Amino acid sequence: MSLLNSPDFFQQATIYLGATVLMVPLTKKFGLGSVLGYLIAGMAIGPWGLGLIGQVEEVLHFSEFGVVLMMFLIGLELEPRRLWQLRGTIFGLGGLQVGLTMAAVWALARWAGWPNEVAVVAGMGVAMSSTAIVMQTLNERQLSNSAPGHAAFAILLLQDLAVIPLLMGLALLAPMAGGGFDPLAAARAIGAIVAIGLFGKFLLRPLLRMIAGTGLRELFIAFSLLLVVGVAQLMLSVGLSMALGAFLAGVLLADSEYRHELELDIEPFKGLLLGLFFIAVGMSVNLALVLRDPLTVLALAALALLLKTVLLFPLGRLFKLSTPHALPFALLLSQVGEFAFVLFAEANRLGLLDATRAAQFKAAVVLSMVATPLLLMLYEHRLMPLLVRQAPERPADVIDEQHPVIIAGFGRFGQVVMRLFHGIGQPATIVEHDPNQIDMVRRFGWKAYYGDASRIDILEAAGAARACLLVLALDDPDTVLKIAREVRQRYPELAIVARAHGRSDAADLLELGVEVVRETFGSALIAAELALKRLGHEPYTARRLVWRFRQHDEALLAESLKHRHDRDRLISLMYRGRRDLENLLGAELKRPDEPSEPDWH
């Protein structure tokens, strides 16, 4: 019977998709990210929850391909050159993390009286973090390209590399399995990697070009999937990690001209399968076992989380992350990863771990995964404000000069303002709250003071009482509004030029009587002007149209302030605004460039 004819298939798909659509928006709304939503949905529909779905193991295996696709996509983003630059972090930071965690868990387990093999297996399992959870969380928070994001990625990559030696080591531990180091297997593994490298370098591109040349989009999608599946299959057959193989294939294609097409095609598959994977993880929590002995499972999970965090935090600091970066980095990687499932199952098969303990371990692993989004939220809402406020290792700099202008925020926005000021010799006091940013701009010869500009005493120290202008160039709209409000009250004489995110932030600031710059408005206008010229309008006409539009839009924004809380009036104002704009721009296009009186020529 074909899969599609089975009523079971549709029923299951309905359950999976329904649970996802129900839970994920809910957890996202509470700022917990999608991962927790999937996990909870899984627990709810799984055999230990409502029991709607039975075959957890199969679903878990199948959906693990989502992780493989994700690693392929990560590889695509990472050119070999950048990977090479990360090598110090990968082997240094990653190696230390895996080694130290294993050692610490082993010592603790031995101290608790566990047998040696169990202690080793537990150490291996705990050392691993969940690539799926960490990368998904980083993406959702747009942190993949941040310093903690890179460090986390380096660790995950090394963990993936460590899988092979760890599984080999496991076989060595088992007295009855005749395993051990097999030179032939090692040669096969190396051979497979070399084969992928050669294939990627010489064959893959012409092949892609040929397939793209057919113009059939489905064929290209099919080939993209075949590529990943094939590589994963090859890696599996020589005993290597599928994810690692997919990652390698991705890196090899990172600088190819088809990178974006591949990304676009694979992305939806990855998204759905990864979601299914998280659901499967949620389903596999043996809730009955947890409830029978909740303290043991909870204690195991808590201990693993605590131990990993305690080890990761100093490692992060050692690798030059600031405290407000190192702590979320440590929490992010503190869960035990999905590799532990494989490891515990393997250890159980080899007789190193009894079934009850394996089930307990597994439940603890899932609990640690569930904890990750919760811990991160706790960090963001409770710990981070404390850290940023107190910044114990770096108190706010003593500001020893006061200028008539204060610039709060020295990122992409504030720097442009400052460079222009510098060009005319206009001094300004700069306050910035990201220590990394300060160190960076100092290297370029700029002086910025470390401090949180949302604190009125810091602004006071920067000379707010005597300054004539405050430029709020911070990127967080809420912070900008808060500062503007307080400064308006405390220093009504101090003029403010503020960076606003969008229209409604701009309106909030305008109501305070602040001069407002919508951060992307200007660049969008420049883009429109370029586009108009491209469309054949004279440069002067294009510039005039943009000027007209801007005038109109700013007037409309000012007028809309009056009706901010009257929705109907606002909508009718917008309609009228659109009509006015058409008339204005239409007149602008017809505008005679010269007086057209015939007898003047």
Added chain:
Amino acid sequence: MKTLIVYVHPSHRDSRVNQALLDAVRPLPGVTVHSLYHRYPDGFIDTAHEQALLAEHQLIVLQHPLYWFSCPALLKEWLDSVLTRGWAYGHGGNALSGKYLLQAISAGGTDDSYRAGGHNGFALTELLRPFEMTAHLCGLHYLAPFVTHGSRVIEPQALAEQALAYHDHLKALFADPTAQRLDSRESAR
């Protein structure tokens, strides 16, 4: 009389002459000062806005320095943009008809240099013919220009006197604008 001073100076802060002149007439009743370079730093003129302003006023003063024997560029752009056909001239274009136009000009050269054979070759009223003709075409009464000569070297004392003279000149115009009409008389000063 409702008076619009269209003030055109690209660097107001550096012009001590025009500052003094402007400050002297600003407090006069019915005077609106409208600075083009402040309002239109981009050089684009809002025609509708300018026309509405002109319609409201009876006496229009163009106050500007003399650049290359003419006005600063933005004032020319203003004339080109604001004096539109069908509004200021041509069929139905009589919005300005019957109003008065005065130029208040600061010039670097001495009074003596503006004459045939002098350093500047022509009398100032000759050089300003395009403005006179523009006014004429729009039905505006073109008044004899109020000129401040030697603006680069003028002594503070003389400048103060000149500012006062500007003030008095406008007041006299409010009383009887026809007395200063260039289009009905031969010459001003």
